[in-house]
Structure formats: structure tokens, C-alpha cells
Amino acid sequence: MDSNRLDVLKELANIGVGNALTSLSTLLSGEKIDMDVPVATLVPLQDVPEMLAEEESAMAGIYIKASGDVDLTVLFVLSLESANNLITSLVPGSRGDFDEMGISVLMEVGNILTASYLNAISVMTDLILLPSPPEVAVDMAGAIVSTVLAQSSAIEDNIVLLKTSLYTKQTEINGSILIVPEIDSMEKILGILGLG
Amino acid sequence: MTLMGSGDMEAVKVKIADLAALKERGMIITVGLGSCVGIGLYDDNTKVGGLAHILLAESAPYKNRDGALNAAKFADTAIPELVRKMESLGGQCRRLQAKIAGGSQLFPFNKTGISVGEKNINAVRRTLKELNIPILGEDVGGNHGRTMRLFIHNGQVKITTVGKGEIIL
Numbered sequence: 069m070d071s072n073r074l075d076v077l078k079e080l081a082n083i084g085v086g087n088a089l090t091s092l093s094t095l096l097s098g099e100k101i102d103m104d105v106p107v108a109t110l111v112p113l114q115d116v117p118e119m120l121a122e123e124e125s126a127m128a129g130i131y132i133k134a135s136g137d138v139d140l141t142v143l144f145v146l147s148l149e150s151a152n153n154l155i156t157s158l159v160p161g162s163r164g165d166f167d168e169m170g171i172s173v174l175m176e177v178g179n180i181l182t183a184s185y186l187n188a189i190s191v192m193t194d195l196i197l198l199p200s201p202p203e204v205a206v207d208m209a210g211a212i213v214s215t216v217l218a219q220s221s222a223i224e225d226n227i228v229l230l231k232t233s234l235y236t237k238q239t240e241i242n243g244s245i246l247i248v249p250e251i252d253s254m255e256k257i258l259g260i261l262g263l264g
Numbered sequence: 265m266t267l268m269g270s271g272d273m274e275a276v277k278v279k280i281a282d283l284a285a286l287k288e289r290g291m292i293i294t295v296g297l298g299s300c301v302g303i304g305l306y307d308d309n310t311k312v313g314g315l316a317h318i319l320l321a322e323s324a325p326y327k328n329r330d331g332a333l334n335a336a337k338f339a340d341t342a343i344p345e346l347v348r349k350m351e352s353l354g355g356q357c358r359r360l361q362a363k364i365a366g367g368s369q370l371f372p373f374n375k376t377g378i379s380v381g382e383k384n385i386n387a388v389r390r391t392l393k394e395l396n397i398p399i400l401g402e403d404v405g406g407n408h409g410r411t412m413r414l415f416i417h418n419g420q421v422k423i424t425t426v427g428k429g430e431i432i433l
Contacts, residue, residue, distance in 0.1 A: 113281055114280055205370040207298070207370055208409040208411070210409065211298035212298065214298050215298030215299040218299045218380045219299070225334050
């Protein structure tokens with residue numbers, strides 16, 4: 069995986085995540101959302117959990133698997149406080165707990181973010197990508213990330229990881245979006261973009 | 265594995281798809297077991313202890329992928345590898361006892377059939393049985409994550425969680 073190819077994936081993540089954050093901003097009544105420039109890196113599998121958050125800290129994770137012409141995994145991770153803030157700003161008057169209502173709000177946010185991300189990729193590559201229903205877990209960060217890796221059958225010893233962090237000031241939401249393309253899918257995407 | 269801290273208690277951190285063994289003193293820790301399973305092995309006679317953190321059950325489907333295989337990633341290859349490592353420190357396979365934790369289903373995954381966590385637990389049990397290593401204690405399944413510590417001086421295993429208390433095995 070040379071840096072040229074990583075750059076292309078990074079640009080893809082940039083456009084996809086940009087699109088997703090526009091949707092999130094619409095949800096939050098037009099609030100401005102800042103994001104870091106996405107990072108595309110080849111990471112040893114073992115080091116993935118500690119890249120996201122302190123491994124033992126409690127976090128909310130929204131997980132969506134996209135399949136179709138290519139397969140990739142999307143994980144949106146928020147601190148508990150941010151997840152609470154997100155829930156209360158979308159459902160004014162709610163307590164922001166991780167009850168049925170809270171969890172379905174997080175799922176819906178996952179749906180909207182992922183759908184707009186995948187749309188952007190589809191438009192660029194003509195590939196069809198269908199998201200699975202979102203899954204939410206509230207638990208230690210390390211357990212969430214390793215479970216997602218196992219679920220995506222992360223069989224390679226090095227994983228290509230696209231990571232972006234986002235921040236909102238008013239609603240105080242800090243989170244990270246992690247995208248893990250399956251290795252064959254990545255080759256396919258790069259092929260279509262002329263870097264096969 | 266990573267060496268953490270120093271002084272009184274040597275602490276070794278086992279990452280995902282990783283394993284480590286120590287003798288006589290210190291502690292081995294692995295953080296964030298979700299569907300993964302932590303396998304602690306202990307030889308009380310020689311005070312040799314080891315811990316593995318496996319991600320998946322079986323190595324067979326992945327063997328032809330890219331040649332190199334990280335043995336510590338799979339239940340069926342990690343446990344024999346851990347036993348070898350412990351034998352090199354003076355432990356003996358016939359004296360080993362196991363304590364296992366993890367294999368939970370963190371996300372509901374609206375799917376029928378057996379979860380990755382269950383598959384992992386089953387593969388760990390099967391591999392331990394093949395090696396005639398008895399399971400002395402376990403904290404497996406459920407839907408929450410776990411951190412596992414193995415204390416080398418006595419073979420005690422401590423499981424901690426987020427909001428679900430702690431257990432000594």
C-alpha cells in the first residue's frame with residue numbers, strides 16, 4: 069500500500085465524510101461542524117483499538133456494515149457525554165439516556181451519516197453500496213472496536229483505516245468516524261479510480 | 265505485547281491477537297474483550313502463567329490468504345503457541361489449568377445463528393480439551409466488554425467491566 073493509494077482513499081474519505089457531516093449539520097439545525105482532515109493509514113491490527121480512544125473508557129459505538137459491489141465497515145464512536153448531548157439536541161425534552169428512545173436516535177444518526185457517506189462514494193465510483201441496519205453498543209472502547217474488527221473478519225494483519233474526528237461547539241459533540249474497507253473492496257475501488 | 269510501568273509489579277499488556285507469558289511474578293493484562301476471548305493458563309507448580317487474546321475461532325479459512333499467519337489471532341493456533349511459550353519458561357502442559365473470559369455479543373446483530381463470540385468460546389473449549397487443559401473458571405458470554413488480569417504469583421484472574429462489577433476467577 070503506497071502513499072499514493074492511501075492518498076486516494078483519504079480523498080475518498082474526505083468527500084464521503086464531508087457529505088455525511090453536511091447531513092449531520094442539517095439534523096442539528098444547521099450547526100457548524102468542524103472536522104479533522106481524514107487520516108488514511110495502514111495500521112497493525114493490534115494497534116487499532118488504542119487509536120480511537122482510551123481502550124477502557126466507556127463509549128457509544130454505532131456500527132454499520134455496507135455491502136453490495138464492495139464491503140466496508142463504518143463505526144461512529146462518541147464519548148458518553150457526546151452521545152447524551154446528541155440525543156437531547158435531537159429529541160428536546162428527553163433525558164439523553166441510553167434507553168430505547170436514545171438508542172434509536174443514535175441508530176438514526178448512524179443511518180443518515182452512513183447513507184450520505186455511501187452516496188458520495190457511489191457517485192464517484194458507480195459502485196452500489198447498501199448499508200445494513202445500524203447496531204449500537206455502549207461499552208468499553210476497546211471491546212467495541214475489537215468486536216467490530218472480528219465481525220468484519222479482519223483477517224489481515226494490517227488494516228487500512230480511514231479516520232476522521234468531528235466537533236460541534238454548541239451541542240458539544242465530539243466523535244470519530246472510522247471506516248474499514250475490506251481488502252478486496254479497496255482494490256476494487258482503487259481499480260475503478262485508475263490506481264489498480 | 266508491551267511492557268507497562270516498572271518497579272514492584274511488572275505488568276505486560278497483551279493486545280488483540282497477541283499473547284504473553286511470565287514466570288513467578290508480575291501481571292498480564294488484556295483490555296477490551298468483546299467477542300474476543302482471553303485465555304489465561306497457569307502452572308501452579310512452577311508459577312508460570314500466560315495470557316492470549318484471540319479474535320477469531322479457526323485459522324483454517326485464512327491459511328492461504330497471504331502466507332504469513334499470526335498464530336495469536338485464532339483460538340486453535342494461539343493456545344498451542346501460548347503453551348509452547350510457557351514450556352520455554354519451565355511450565356508443563358500436563359499441569360496447566362485455564363481461566364477464560366469474553367466471547368460476548370456486544371451488538372445485537374439482527375442475525376440468526378451463532379455469534380462470533382460463541383464461535384470463539386466453542387473453539388477455545390475445543391482446543392483446551394484437545395490439549396487436556398481443564399477450565400478452572402470462566403466469565404463468558406453476555407453482552408458486555410471485559411478487561412482481564414492474570415496475576416502470576418498465584419494464578420488469580422480478575423475481570424473488570426464498565427458498570428457490571430468485577431469478578432475474581
